[in-house]
Amino acid sequence: MVINFICWPSTKLAWILALLLNLVMMIQVHGQPPSSGFISIDCGLRNSSSYNDSTTGLRFDPDGRFVEGGMRKQMSQEFMANATNEQQTTLRSFPDGSRNCYTLPSTIGKKYLLRATFTYGNYDGLNKTRDGSLFLFGLHIGVNFWEAVNLTNTKPSTMVWKEVLTIAPSNFVSICLVNFNSGIPFISSLELRPLEDMMYPFFNTSVSISLHSRYRLGNIADYITRYPTDIYDRFWRRQPPLNPRRNLNTSNKVESLPGNNFFHIPSVIMQNALTSSMNSSGMIISPIPSPNLDTKSLQLLPIFHFAEINGSNPNRRFDIYSDGELLFSDFSPSRFQVDSMHQNGRFLRNPNASFILKKTANSTLQPLINAFELYSLVRMDNLTTDSEDVHYMKEVKKHYNLTRINWNGDPCSPREYSWEGLTCDYSKSNQNPRIVSVNLSATGLKGRLAISFMNMVSLENLDLSHNNLTGAIPDYQLKSLKIINLSNNQLVGPIPDSILRRFRAGLLDLRLEGNPICSKVKDMYCSNKKNTIQTMLIAVTVPVVLVSLLVLMCITWKLCWKGKSDHEDYAIYEEEASLHIDTKQFTYVELKLITNDFQSIIGKGGFGIVYHGTLENGDEVAVKVLMETSITESTDFLPEVQTLSKVHHKNLVTLKGYCQNKKCLALIYDFMSRGNLQQLIRGGDDYSLNWEQRLHIALDAAQGLEYLHESCTPSIVHRDVKTPNILLDKNLVGIISDFGLSRAFNDAHTHISTVAAGTLGYLDPEYHATFQLTVKTDVYSFGIVLLEIITGQPPVLMEPQTFHLPNWVRHKIAMGNIHDIVDKRLLDQYDAGSLQSVVDLAMNCVENAAIDRPTMTEVVSRLKELLPVVSSEKLSISASTSSMNPMDAEIRRQFQLTISGISNEENSFRSGYTGGMSELIPLSGR
Ligand SMILES: *[C@@H]1O[C@H](CO)[C@@H](O)[C@H](O)[C@H]1NC(C)=O
Ligand SMILES: *[C@@H]1O[C@H](CO)[C@@H](O)[C@H](O)[C@H]1NC(C)=O
Ligand SMILES: *[C@@H]1O[C@H](CO)[C@@H](O)[C@H](O)[C@H]1NC(C)=O
Ligand SMILES: *[C@@H]1O[C@H](CO)[C@@H](O)[C@H](O)[C@H]1NC(C)=O
Ligand SMILES: *[C@@H]1O[C@H](CO)[C@@H](O)[C@H](O)[C@H]1NC(C)=O
Ligand SMILES: *[C@@H]1O[C@H](CO)[C@@H](O)[C@H](O)[C@H]1NC(C)=O
Ligand SMILES: *[C@@H]1O[C@H](CO)[C@@H](O)[C@H](O)[C@H]1NC(C)=O
Numbered sequence: 001m002v003i004n005f006i007c008w009p010s011t012k013l014a015w016i017l018a019l020l021l022n023l024v025m026m027i028q029v030h031g032q033p034p035s036s037g038f039i040s041i042d043c044g045l046r047n048s049s050s051y052n053d054s055t056t057g058l059r060f061d062p063d064g065r066f067v068e069g070g071m072r073k074q075m076s077q078e079f080m081a082n083a084t085n086e087q088q089t090t091l092r093s094f095p096d097g098s099r100n101c102y103t104l105p106s107t108i109g110k111k112y113l114l115r116a117t118f119t120y121g122n123y124d125g126l127n128k129t130r131d132g133s134l135f136l137f138g139l140h141i142g143v144n145f146w147e148a149v150n151l152t153n154t155k156p157s158t159m160v161w162k163e164v165l166t167i168a169p170s171n172f173v174s175i176c177l178v179n180f181n182s183g184i185p186f187i188s189s190l191e192l193r194p195l196e197d198m199m200y201p202f203f204n205t206s207v208s209i210s211l212h213s214r215y216r217l218g219n220i221a222d223y224i225t226r227y228p229t230d231i232y233d234r235f236w237r238r239q240p241p242l243n244p245r246r247n248l249n250t251s252n253k254v255e256s257l258p259g260n261n262f263f264h265i266p267s268v269i270m271q272n273a274l275t276s277s278m279n280s281s282g283m284i285i286s287p288i289p290s291p292n293l294d295t296k297s298l299q300l301l302p303i304f305h306f307a308e309i310n311g312s313n314p315n316r317r318f319d320i321y322s323d324g325e326l327l328f329s330d331f332s333p334s335r336f337q338v339d340s341m342h343q344n345g346r347f348l349r350n351p352n353a354s355f356i357l358k359k360t361a362n363s364t365l366q367p368l369i370n371a372f373e374l375y376s377l378v379r380m381d382n383l384t385t386d387s388e389d390v391h392y393m394k395e396v397k398k399h400y401n402l403t404r405i406n407w408n409g410d411p412c413s414p415r416e417y418s419w420e421g422l423t424c425d426y427s428k429s430n431q432n433p434r435i436v437s438v439n440l441s442a443t444g445l446k447g448r449l450a451i452s453f454m455n456m457v458s459l460e461n462l463d464l465s466h467n468n469l470t471g472a473i474p475d476y477q478l479k480s481l482k483i484i485n486l487s488n489n490q491l492v493g494p495i496p497d498s499i500l501r502r503f504r505a506g507l508l509d510l511r512l513e514g515n516p517i518c519s520k521v522k523d524m525y526c527s528n529k530k531n532t533i534q535t536m537l538i539a540v541t542v543p544v545v546l547v548s549l550l551v552l553m554c555i556t557w558k559l560c561w562k563g564k565s566d567h568e569d570y571a572i573y574e575e576e577a578s579l580h581i582d583t584k585q586f587t588y589v590e591l592k593l594i595t596n597d598f599q600s601i602i603g604k605g606g607f608g609i610v611y612h613g614t615l616e617n618g619d620e621v622a623v624k625v626l627m628e629t630s631i632t633e634s635t636d637f638l639p640e641v642q643t644l645s646k647v648h649h650k651n652l653v654t655l656k657g658y659c660q661n662k663k664c665l666a667l668i669y670d671f672m673s674r675g676n677l678q679q680l681i682r683g684g685d686d687y688s689l690n691w692e693q694r695l696h697i698a699l700d701a702a703q704g705l706e707y708l709h710e711s712c713t714p715s716i717v718h719r720d721v722k723t724p725n726i727l728l729d730k731n732l733v734g735i736i737s738d739f740g741l742s743r744a745f746n747d748a749h750t751h752i753s754t755v756a757a758g759t760l761g762y763l764d765p766e767y768h769a770t771f772q773l774t775v776k777t778d779v780y781s782f783g784i785v786l787l788e789i790i791t792g793q794p795p796v797l798m799e800p801q802t803f804h805l806p807n808w809v810r811h812k813i814a815m816g817n818i819h820d821i822v823d824k825r826l827l828d829q830y831d832a833g834s835l836q837s838v839v840d841l842a843m844n845c846v847e848n849a850a851i852d853r854p855t856m857t858e859v860v861s862r863l864k865e866l867l868p869v870v871s872s873e874k875l876s877i878s879a880s881t882s883s884m885n886p887m888d889a890e891i892r893r894q895f896q897l898t899i900s901g902i903s904n905e906e907n908s909f910r911s912g913y914t915g916g917m918s919e920l921i922p923l924s925g926r
Contacts, residue, residue, distance in 0.1 A: 035227065039104055039192040044072040044090035053086060056227045063092060063190070067102045069405060070094045073186070075121025079157045084223075087189035088119040088159055094177055094185045099140070099417040101176040101409035104192050106168035108803070109811055111195040111203075113232060114141070115163045116175060117188045118149055122156040128183055129154045137185035138178035141166055143382045143413040146175075147210050150292035151183070159188070160290050161235060163211035164378060165200055170387060171807070176409050178417075193233045197815070198261040202301060202345040202375075205800070209301060209375035212353065213287035215239050216371045218272025219247040230266050236371065239274060248273045248368065250309040256338050263305065263340050265371060270307045270338055275368040282318065282358035283367050287374055289353070298376040299347035302355060305340050305371040306333040317363035323350040330360055333368065347377050385412040385424065386432040387802045388455070388760070393419070393435065395452040395769065400445045411435060425458065432802065437461035441485070449474055449491075457760060464489065465511065473499065473517075481508060488514035495525060583645040584657035588664050595623050612671065620671035621656055625664060641667065643716060643739040651704030653727060653737040672735060674728035677701075677785070681723060681792055681823075688823075691830035692867070693732055694789045695838070699863040700734030701726050705782060706856035708736075709775040717773055721781035722762045722795070723788050761795030761804065766850045776850035782859065783845025790838060792823030806846045809839070834866045 038058060042051075045062040052059050070092040075083065083089050094100040106112060116139065120129050128135050129151045139146040141164050149160060166173070173192070177185035203209045216225055216236040227233035254270035256263075276283040289295060308316060313335075320328040320341065325348070333339055353374060357367035384390070393411050396402070404420060412424035412433035423437035436458050445467035451474050453462055461483040469489040475496035484499070495503075495510075495517070502508035503525070510525065512518060518526035592598065594613035602622060603610035611623045644655035644667070659666040674680065677697060680689055689697070701721075708716040718739065725738040764780035767773060784795050787805050797803040803811070812821045818839060822830060841862050847853050854862070 035231075035233075037194040038233065039190075041066060041102070041104075041190040042087045042090060043067075043187045043189055044074070044092040046072070051086070055085065056233075058227060058233075060087060060189070063102065066104060066190075067092065067100070068403060068408060069097060069100055073123040075119060075123050076125060076156075079119075079121040082157055083119070083121070084159050087117065088121065091119070091121070091123060091186045091188045093123065094179070097405040097408065098179050099176050099406065099409055100185065101140075101174045102187075102190055103172050103174045104190070106171060106173045106192070107194075107811070107814060108168055108170050108807060109815065110168050111165065111197060111199060112168060112173065113163060113165050113191075113193040113195055113234065114173065114175065115161055115189075115191045115193070115235070117159055117161045117190075118151070118186065119159045119188045120151055120154070120156050120186070123186070124184075127156075129156055129158075133182070135183040137180050137183060140174075140176040140178055140409070140414075141208060141378065142169055142174055142380070143384050143410045144208075144378065144380045146208075146378055147293075147376075148180075149185075152292055154291045158291065162290065163214075163235065164208050165195065165203055165211075165375070166208040166378075166380075167203065167205050169205065169380075169384060169801070174409050176417075191233065195232060196261070196264075199232075199264065201262060202342075206380050208378040208380055210378045212289050212293070212295070212298065212300065212374040212376050213237070214371075214373045215287060216269045216272065217247075217274035217369055218249055220272060225269065229268055232264065236269060246275050246277055248275055248309055250311070250336070252309070252311075252336050254307045254309065254336050254338060254370075257334065260338065260340060263303070263338075265305050265338055265340070270305065270370045271309060273307070273309055273368045273370040276357075276366040278366065280366065282356055283369065284354055284356050285369065285372060286352065286354040287372065295353045296351045298353075300350050300353060301342070301345070301347050301375040301377070302327075303340060303342040303373040303375075304355075304369060305338055305373075306331075306368065307338050307370050308333040308335040308368070309370070310365070310368075314365050315363055316365035316368065317360040318367035319358045319360060321356040321358065322348050323352065323354065338370075382414055383432045384410050386434045386458070388796075389435045389458065392452040392455050393422075393438075396438075396450045399450040399452065400440075400443075400447065402440075402443070404443075423461070434458035437463075439463040440467070442466040445469055447471075449486075455760070455763070472496075475499070483509040483511075485509075485511040486515065487511040491515040491517050493517040493520050495521060500525075583641070583655055586657050586659040586666070586668060588659060591623060591625070591659050591664060591666055591668075594621065594668070598625070613668070615656070619656075620673070621668050622671045623666055623668050625666040644669070647708065647712060647716070647739075649704060649707045649711075650733070651700045651735055652707065653735050669737070670729075670735075672727035672737075673730040674732060676724045677726040677728060677734065677789075678723035680728060681788055682794065688825035689732075691826055691834075695834070695863065695867050697726070697728065697732065697734040698786055698789055698838075699860065699867065701736055701785065702782065702856055702860045702863055704734070704736040705778050706860050709778065709856050715775060717775055718778050718781075719773070720759060720762075721778050721785060722759050723785055726785065764850070765848050772850070774850060775856065776853050779845050779853045779856060779859065780850075782856070783842045783853070786838065786842035786845065790823065790835070790842065791821050792825060806843065809843070813839075837862070837866055 035058060040053070040058050040060045041063045042060040043063045045060070048062065050059055050061045071094075073091050073093050074080075075089055075091070080089055104114075120135075122128075130153070133152075135151045136148055138148050139162060146164055147162055149162065151158075151160065154160070175190065177187060179185055200209070214234060214236055215238070217239045220238045223238050225236040225238075230236065249272045251271070254267045256265070274283070302322065304320065308314065310316070315332075317330050317332045319326055320331060327343060328341055331339075331341065357369060359366055385393075390411060397407055406417070407419050409417065411419045411422055412426070412435065415424075415426065418424055421439045421443075422435055423439075424433045425436045426433045435456060437460060438453065438456075439461075441463045442465070445464060447469065448471040449464070449469055453459060454474065458480055460480055462481065463483075463485040465485045465487040467489050469486070469491055471491065472493065473486065473491060473496055475498045481502075491512070492515075495512075499508065499510060503510045512521075513526045515526070586594070591613075594615060595611040596613070598609075598611050600612040601609055602612045609625055611625065613621045613623045615621055641655070641658050641660075644653070648654065653672075654670045655667065656670065657668040659668070705718060705721065708718055716739075718736065720738060721736070725736060727735045727737050729735060762781040762784045764777040767777050767780075784805060787793075787809055788795060791805070791809065793805055793808065795805045797805065797808055809821050812818075818836060819828075819832070821839070822828075822835065841854075841859065845853050845859065
């Protein structure tokens with residue numbers, strides 16, 4: 001069957017509409033200066049000597065900051081004078097390592113042309129291209145094989161270039177040179193050129209296209225036409241001599257057919273063409289690929305660019321064949337308009353890469369052609385390592401200044417090039433590989449333990465033995481970690497409770513022998529006989545574990561408030577203390593009564609189960625019970641009791657009491673009938689919050705946090721702000737809960753913590769990097785919450801690729817329209833004016849540097865500005881009306897509760913309130 005994609009300039013209305021739409025998009029897209037976003041790298045250039053290329057005027061930079069390893073080289077003197085351009089005179093060669101990668105910044109999801117050039121120039125004086133042996137190395141684009149560079153038997157001065165059109169898989173693209181043991185890989189230049197989204201609609205995230213050849217035809221002076229003639233800086237090569245030949249040219253402008261935004265061929269290129277002589281019936285196009293490229297195995301994608309540039313009104317019709325297959329029949333080029341003929345992404349087998357243009361019987365003129373492109377298929381099937389794992393491994397690498405030669409490119413993929421010392425899990429074939437084990441034993445590590453390891457949620461085995469690690473052991477909270485070997489380092493104590501607890505429960509194999517800490521802790525932590533410890537553990541009865549746990553947590557907590565002394569630290573495991581909390585204490589029997597024998601479960605988590613209950617006075621409560629089996633996991637219990645018993649605010653959950661005895665550990669707090677924010681945002685289509693409700697809930701949460709940060713002395717950092725921790729009462733007032741990880745600090749703005757925690761997707765990147773826990777950590781997490789509220793998306797999107805929500809938002813906005821990010825369930829019922837401001841505020845909160853983020857006080861005042869004034873007016877009216885419908889009564893009851901809440905706070909804390917109006921807002925009829 002013949003596929004014909006010619007755009008005849010006469011069709012129906014629908015076509016014209018589509019065309020108008022395209023024009024609109026073109027106008028949007030063309031706003032940028034042409035060379036913006038170009039990255040041009042002259043490999044092997046001395047550092048700090050950028051220059052402007054003499055032919056293109058483009059600025060070329062040295063490659064130092066895009067690559068590790070390799071050696072700077074220069075082509076031999078005899079070829080210098082004849083070099084085709086400045087970039088070819090220097091190069092970088094990679095004698096060490098089987099894979100060496102360049103990493104270039106990019107925008108995720110954007111289309112790019114990426115070009116690498118190679119000129120051997122006998123830089124090593126070994127005549128490698130001419131000594132009869134094979135000179136060959138490979139190129140990878142990301143984790144996928146792109147093409148081989150085969151320089152066997154080429155002239156030393158030959159410039160070979162390879163181009164690939166690809167979509168950036170993340171915020172960087174990597175290009176790797178792979179050693180095939182047939183000569184040392186090298187590279188002369190590397191260029192990254194952004195393309196427009198509409199262009200070349202034949203590749204996607206799983207398919208890239210590699211350039212086989214690209215020609216312009218006619219009588220052309222320059223061997224290569226590129227930028228600035230072509231604003232996308234494609235290399236258009238002059239035709240090889242064709243016999244017999246006749247060149248055509250015109251000075252008339254050749255326009256793109258309206259609606260054809262796929263190629264943007266410069267008019268100048270289309271103004272020249274080649275036609276066959278009068279007595280021949282056609283023309284064979286047989287492009288020369290780069291040297292030694294074997295076309296037989298390739299799947300090819302030809303694109304022919306035609307324009308009739310003969311001034312008269314000619315009858316020129318021809319058929320186009322690929323290796324005997326008729327691709328297009330009876331084609332006639334349009335006058336002074338570009339017709340780009342392609343098979344819409346169908347790849348062809350054509351072992352000789354030859355194409356024939358054949359005059360039809362009743363055509364008066366021979367075929368003509370202006371330009372031609374031929375690409376080959378590059379499969380992008382191999383998956384990159386999970387992006388979080390990549391991020392954290394890179395942090396580790398940076399933290400320890402590791403310059404291991406094969407720690408280059410993707411950590412796990414392709415499998416045969418994975419980083420030394422890592423073990424990856426490839427078992428789920430449709431999921432990104434994950435890192436399960438890191439072995440950096442005896443690698444000369446110095447300094448503190450990197451916190452990044454903690455964030456790798458698949459990591460099971462960490463071996464850092466026989467290094468020079470110093471300082472304390474951070475609180476690695478990871479549930480996945482099974483073996484941690486820290487033996488023979490310079491670590492000092494204490495052993496953090498999370499590790500201790502997992503160790504005691506037999507869930508973690510801890511190795512600490514050969515560290516100074518061993519002189520201060522019990523032998524059991526520093527012997528490597530794991531089995532005896534497990535036996536001991538089994539012998540310990542559950543109540544004893546419980547009591548010692550409480551004691552331990554209590555002291556930890558006290559230390560946080562008082563500051564610590566070394567001596568106390570080591571005493572953690574032996575000393576005893578009791579709980580001092582002025583909140584009502586319940587017994588197990590009372591709890592049973594309240595919860596009607598633990599009948600109604602309203603939530604579950606790592607800590608245990610949350611039950612619904614009713615107090616004697618009829619108040620509904622939620623009872624969070626840490627059952628005996630989960631007591632080893634109950635780190636969060638005591639801090640939560642402590643914090644909750646001290647804070648009172650309408651947007652913070654109220655602790656009604658607790659239970660702490662042999663039988664139970666439990667917290668009792670107000671019941672929130674509308675569940676949590678995550679459930680409401682992503683619960684399904686049956687119920688959706690409107691825009692105004694969303695903003696109100698955001699303001700509620702912000703006010704709760706502001707209170708913790710600004711009105712508590714010392715300040716409290718919540719540390720685990722996320723949508724599941726924002727509860728909603730029956731009036732949809734947002735209430736912050738789950739203070740299990742919160743910490744209080746005397747100086748709210750800088751504090752060094754050895755304890756790290758939080759939830760993936762909400763974690764402050766600066767906190768990972770520096771360990772500095774500040775109130776701005778919560779601001780970051782709040783920014784993520786705000787983005788979830790706007791978009792309805794989870795903090796980490798998994799489909800089709802892993803995306804962190806802020807990046808997804810940036811990406812969407814960059815791709816087009818800010819309105820694309822808004823939760824579809826809002827059905828466009830939102831205030832477009834406030835959208836931009838809320839997005840700005842959210843993005844401001846998730847700035848990488850804490851210092852650039854606003855304080856919660858600023859967040860609160862900015863959110864207040866955005867809320868329509870009407871809602872508070874509406875409220876004032878309803879609150880002052882005395883009609884006794886049940887809803888009003890309900891509002892009044894809530895109102896009274898809130899007022900009494902305020903007086904409570906003023907008794908125990910410095911007041912954080914600025915005025916009455918903010919208090920009224922949550923009571924509006926949402
Ligand atoms: C450089 O170019 C000149 C002129 O084209 C030529 O004669 C000479 O052989 C070339 N030198 C090398 C080393 O290729
Ligand atoms: C490389 O080739 C040049 C000229 O062909 C020759 O003079 C030189 O000796 C050769 N060098 C080596 C190392 O083979
Ligand atoms: C994908 O990875 C496998 C194994 O690591 C490798 O053999 C294969 O060549 C890779 N595929 C591509 C397209 O690069
Ligand atoms: C590389 O080129 C040489 C010379 O043309 C050829 O003999 C060899 O088969 C090629 N190797 C590959 C892998 O393409
Ligand atoms: C050329 O000939 C074909 C039949 O061979 C006919 O269908 C077509 O209409 C003719 N075209 C012109 C422009 O005369
Ligand atoms: C990192 O290592 C390199 C080479 O091993 C050394 O030159 C550099 O000073 C080191 N940097 C730091 C911060 O230790
Ligand atoms: C640790 O550092 C000390 C002094 O800086 C050095 O003597 C020792 O060899 C190092 N140990 C290891 C295992 O690198």
